[in-house]
Amino acid sequence: MSEIDSLKAQLQALQEKALALFADAADLKALQALRVAYLGKKGELTSVLKGVGKLPPQDRPVIGQFVNATKNALAEALDKAESLLASKEKEARIDAERIDVTLSGRTSTPGALHPVQQGLHEMTAIFSQMGFALAEGPEIEDEFHNFDALNIPAEHPARANHDTFFFDIEGTADTKLLRTHTSPVQIRAMQACVDAGGEPPLAVVAAGRVYRCDYDVTHSPMFHQVEVFKVDKDVSLAHLKGVLQHFLSAYFEKDVPIRLRPHYFPFTEPSAEVDIGCVFCNHKGCRICKGSGWIEVLGSGMIHPNVLKAVGIDSSIYSGFAFGLGVERLVMLKHGIPDLRLFFENDVRFLRRMGAK
Numbered sequence: 001m002s003e004i005d006s007l008k009a010q011l012q013a014l015q016e017k018a019l020a021l022f023a024d025a026a027d028l029k030a031l032q033a034l035r036v037a038y039l040g041k042k043g044e045l046t047s048v049l050k051g052v053g054k055l056p057p058q059d060r061p062v063i064g065q066f067v068n069a070t071k072n073a074l075a076e077a078l079d080k081a082e083s084l085l086a087s088k089e090k091e092a093r094i095d096a097e098r099i100d101v102t103l104s105g106r107t108s109t110p111g112a113l114h115p116v117q118q119g120l121h122e123m124t125a126i127f128s129q130m131g132f133a134l135a136e137g138p139e140i141e142d143e144f145h146n147f148d149a150l151n152i153p154a155e156h157p158a159r160a161n162h163d164t165f166f167f168d169i170e171g172t173a174d175t176k177l178l179r180t181h182t183s184p185v186q187i188r189a190m191q192a193c194v195d196a197g198g199e200p201p202l203a204v205v206a207a208g209r210v211y212r213c214d215y216d217v218t219h220s221p222m223f224h225q226v227e228v229f230k231v232d233k234d235v236s237l238a239h240l241k242g243v244l245q246h247f248l249s250a251y252f253e254k255d256v257p258i259r260l261r262p263h264y265f266p267f268t269e270p271s272a273e274v275d276i277g278c279v280f281c282n283h284k285g286c287r288i289c290k291g292s293g294w295i296e297v298l299g300s301g302m303i304h305p306n307v308l309k310a311v312g313i314d315s316s317i318y319s320g321f322a323f324g325l326g327v328e329r330l331v332m333l334k335h336g337i338p339d340l341r342l343f344f345e346n347d348v349r350f351l352r353r354m355g356a357k
């Protein structure tokens, strides 16, 4: 084969191979590499051109035209493949970055106070408005504040009823306990007043956790109480009843009938349990109030002279009333919550339904 025919054949083969590779290029980057490999200074076409110098002069323009045609064909094919790949890549990007504007947004769920805390705040707020001052006491108590000063001496059967969690503090002879009720705050508040050289009137509300070694459907080893008391000259049972009537109607947001039923507590004399007209049947009698129309809600009474004596308040001058209530119980009655355990399981569906107001 003549020199020129061999060159033509080489160019032909190069073009065929190049066009096939261009059409197969996976992406723009690969295509760019092919452009350099074929049309670049050190590319395939250049190396074929090196053979042109060996041709006789009259053949050179002929092959020159052939080379130009090949070059143009490659350039054209590259441009075509490039615009095809560019539009393919653009489509892929648009597909990948597509935003579904109909998708609902991500909302944040605001936190809320636990229903027991909400109830506790509602209750103490009512007493604050009535002029009772907020007080606190420790959850780890001693026998004096939890029992003795409240007229519950060591052998008293009421101590056994309290199902107390006792524990010893290492290195001391003291017996400590988890308070079984909020009544020790009465003692602490009265002591603080006397120690500061003050004297009644004293009107206090205290709320917090209490502990009893007791667990079943209606009892939890930890629950909450609100304790209220007032000490002054001439405080009577009528004041107690008036405060209870106002509080219970304010808390239940309706006029609830109340009644005081004689009872026994060591720290009050006389003592009474307080019932409200059943909030489920409007006092008519139902399954929940066992047909009586009444539901027991709290314990109360006139502060026992021994309690005043224990803190150094003269019971011949001063008298007082006191009462204590279970927060969970009142929240359950107000919102028709059937099971005490719901408060402690923290099922988020229950908490959401009881959400912040």
Ligand code: DAH
Residues within 6 Å of the ligand: 180, 181, 182, 183, 227, 228, 265, 267, 268, 298, 299, 300, 301, 302, 322, 323, 324, 325
């Ligand atoms: N401390 C009592 C209890 O937990 C409740 C109670 C009854 C409190 C009568 C009082 C009261 O202040 O006067 O069972």
